[in-house]
Amino acid sequence: MKTIRTLMIALLATVSSAAFAGDFKYLVVEENNGSTAQTDLASFDQIKFENGKMVIYNGGTAMVSYSLVSLNKMYFSEGATGIAQILDDSTGRIEVYTASGVLMKQGDANLNGLPHGLYIIKKGDKVYKVRK
8 A cells, every 4th residue: 555655656746747847948957166058858858867967868869967966956947047147147248159169149148040059158257058
């Protein structure tokens, strides 16, 4: 009886968390050093915790990994909140680069109109990695 109750609670938690995540578009990971990264929920199919790391997979291929000791928090979001955090404290110039180093825009970190991909946002001496 106790085993059945435990299984039912686990099943309920799994179903409710899947429904909860369905309302959002991004998994946001904040690290202790202040960097924030967003991963589009449609771009991966599995998260594993292994060897002291959180690893995000797509089709069995590891996309990105984070050391568990460096994680501050992770949560689901409707938008790319890392950009909002950059804008909230912005005083000065913001530059948006592609992962290969091509400057895409200056002035604001709004990624609307840019193709999906990985971007580097530089504001002063801080650098943020953002996935659109």
